[in-house]
Amino acid sequence: MKHFVSALALTAALAAPAFAQDTKVIGVSIPAATHGWAGGMNYFAKTTVERLEATYPQLDFVLATASDPAKQVNDIEDMLATRKIDALVVLPFESEPLTGPVQNVRNAGAWVTVVDRGLAVPGIENLYVAGDNPGFGRVSGEYMASKMTSGGKIVVLRGIPTTIDNERVAGFQSAIEGKNIEVLGMEHGNWNRDTSFTVMQDFLSKHPQIDAVWASDDDMAVGVLAAIEAAGRKDIQFVLGGAGMKEMIKRTMDGDAMIPANVTYPPSMIATAIEITAVGMVSAAPVSGNFIIGSVLVTPENASTYYYPDSPF
Amino acid sequence: MSDIAKPPRQIQMGVIGPILALVILVAMGAAMNPNFLGWDNITNVLARSAFIGIIAVGMTFVITAGGLDLSVGSMAAFVAGLMILVMNKALPTMGVGVPVVLLGMAVALGAGLVAGLVNGLLITRLGIEAFIVTLGSMGIYRSLVTWLADGGTLSLDFGLRTFYQPVYYGGLFGISWPIIVFAVVVVLGEILMRSTAFGRHCAAIGSNDQVARYSSVRVARVRLLTYVMLGVLVGVATIMYVPRLGSASSATGLLWELEAIAAVIIGGTVLKGGFGRVWGTVIGVLILTLIGNILNLTDFVSPYLNGAIQGAIIVLAVVLQRESKPGH
Structure with a gap:
């Protein structure tokens, strides 16, 4: 038992390098599962957050789902005020009402990743991940x-x-x-x-x-x-x-x-956005820019590549 | 109008108003598209009215008794989800067949009954406003179905769905089951409202519950019964709904509560309670369904404006009923 505990301490010490002291918080704000596609997107957001929390102990995630734009604005304001997020991954419900609040997050010095729906004003986001x-x-x-x-x-x-x-x-x-x-x-x-x-x-x-x-x-x-x-x-x-x-x-x-x-118009694009943002937080790899996920034609020949039986969508 | 000496209670706009609105809509539809009065379109419209219609009949009683239920749309989604889950679970042991469908139907009716009972008990025993109770349960059921479906869609097993499908698409003498069930519910509802003590008690309570109480009407029990009845009718509607697409998701039954309430009011039932008309509700439901149908059949207006047209016609249909209320 003693060995086990010390082994555990050793691994913890090895696994948590320089970043150990400052845990970074990534906020993820997405629309609630109101239709099939959004349901799939929620599923991928949840599984990605779980995976990344296990992979990177120095990262903390806040996941919020909103049923309307006003709720989403509140979510984002709360994340900034109470959780002091270092990065925000947001799939805006609507472009116009979310532009101001996301701009505030950026002005507060946090990293901003915008997914799928662009904001009304260009240039706010550090990273833009979207379908085509x-x-x-x-x-x-x-x-x-x-x-x-x-x-x-x-x-x-x-x-x-x-x-x-x-x-x-x-x-x-x-x-x-x-x-x-x-x-x-x-x-x-x-x-x-x-x-x-x-x-x-x-x-x-x-x-x-x-x-x-x-x-x-x-x-x-x-x-x-x-x-x-x-x-x-x-x-x-x-x-x-x-x-x-x-x-x-x-x-x-x-x-x-x-x-x-x-x-295709994969709901898993939210996973792409969260993963890339996490990489940007934990490493020195540059991740800013645009990441456009192309829409691909699925035919009987290549369909098995796009078949995810575990996803709800 | 006729030449016969008019009794003090004339035929008022309140009675012919909704019928007039319906007739105008039908005439408009027929003028705009020759297929409008075709048998296929008529059965389509009637069958799709059935869900809201069956629920709206129950809603007529609730509103007549001075209540309101905002939870029916979410309740329908939740009941549908639960029904699909239970049927899928029972499938391996029971196999595709009548028993598993009957089990599903029993679950739907039972869940509807319990849901209505909970609403009713909270309202009558704890004395909480119906608006608040049902607003709460609306959110609860909507979340529950999302949770049951894990954010996605609950789908009935394909083989079972094929077996169960005739409940929506099949019927007797070319009339599909939803239409038949809808008609039966309406006839029973009309009798219940007009010719039974229960119907009169509903109107008395909605009109003035204090007076009703002094007249030895068991106010709480009658109110409770209206919510239970509505819950069961939601179950009935769900039984018809599930075989149509064989699925339920968080988008199922969205805004049904408002459509049902609108249908009831268009039909001439008083929102404050005290007076209800089941046949009027049927007209109201048909008006609502026809608007969508006509807008789809014509390219008259931009689809962006569908909601505006719908809203305008709803208001118009109620305006048509305005009258100089004699003796009221």
Whole structure:
């Protein structure tokens, strides 16, 4: 026993080098799990924090989830005031309301990592980690154009009206331009299964012939598929979702003709952001700049690479 | 209007107002899109009204008795999540079949009953404001379903979902089950409200609970019963909801409570209590569902403005009911 204790003390002494005295605190502020993608993002944030806390004893993490922008502002103010954070990793709920509070964190001398949604004023963040929204739309559009070489009629389900959604749709539209693809209609499914089910039912009532659907998100694709199945319509050849939900990736992997592909927008980008920030805190490696995670086309051939059975998303 | 000598209680706007609004909406829909009155669209609209509708019938009683329940949307999500969990757990031992579905249904009804009972007991026994109690339980159930789903989505086993699906998509004589159940609930609700002591007690309590108490109405028990009934109806709605997409997440049932309350008020029930109308609630639910349906079927307005149109029509439908209240 005595040996064990001294061994433990020795390891502790070895493992905690110069930084031992000043523990650094990293605050992580993210939106709550209000839809599938955010649920996945929460999962990755939690597991990453757990992993890093075990790896780096000199780092302390504060993780807060907010159900609206006002709550997120409070979270960040509290982190700065009561926990004296040395770094903040933030996925802003909305750009405008979060810009001021994050600026204050930066002015207080802390490191700022912004994830996914940029702030309204450029240059506040030290590190920017994001998915590629115009690219997400572009890859989706190019895929649909390549699947429908002789053109066709499609309907589009959009997400919650935000910059993210606008950028994706703009990217999609420019990719299908001149490809003889007619967009019959676009409605907001709000990244929600139930809303998308309803919207798709109405699209089906309205249009007697639909060749394909750009659901633009896998939660929405679930609703769309249920509506098509219930209506018994055979004219729709395929549905393209997005973001890489595990059930959908699985169907692509299994060669389901209705779900021939997916376009990634990984919720695990929060893990990337936290990991890089942690590296910046514990080492001398420079980590400032932009880190853009590309949207990749997932097909039956490469689907197994993007299949994470343990993630909730 | 007719030539018959009008009795002091005329047919007022309060009665025809909601019907008028519904008729106008239907006429607008039919004019804008030929598919609007097609059988498929009508069944779609009725079936999707069923969830909110079944809940709104229960809400009519709660509001008539002077109460309010903000927790029904979260409660539905929680009950759905619990039901899916239990069914998935029971699947290996029970196998795909009727027993496991019946178990799920029992869980839904039981959970709804308990949830309603808790709300009701807190309100009637501890005397806490209904608004506060149900605001609290709204948050609790919403968090619980997020927690149960680990932030993601709870999905029913695929084979079981296929087996259970006919409960939403199947039906009798081309009319799907949700519509049938909705109709049965409405007819029972209407009878309960109009022709039973319970219905009259609800109105009496909502109108003036002191007077009701002096008239030997068991105020606390009637109130409690309205919340329990609402809870059970949330369970019924969930039984219809789960087979549709076979999943529940923190986004399930979002804002259902407000839609149900709006439907009740559009239908002519008084928000302060004292007067309730079950058939009016049905009209209210149909109006709410139709607005969304018509907006989807036409490209008339930017989808960004859907919420504004919805809001305007809700207010209009209530304005139509305004009348010079005779003898009130």
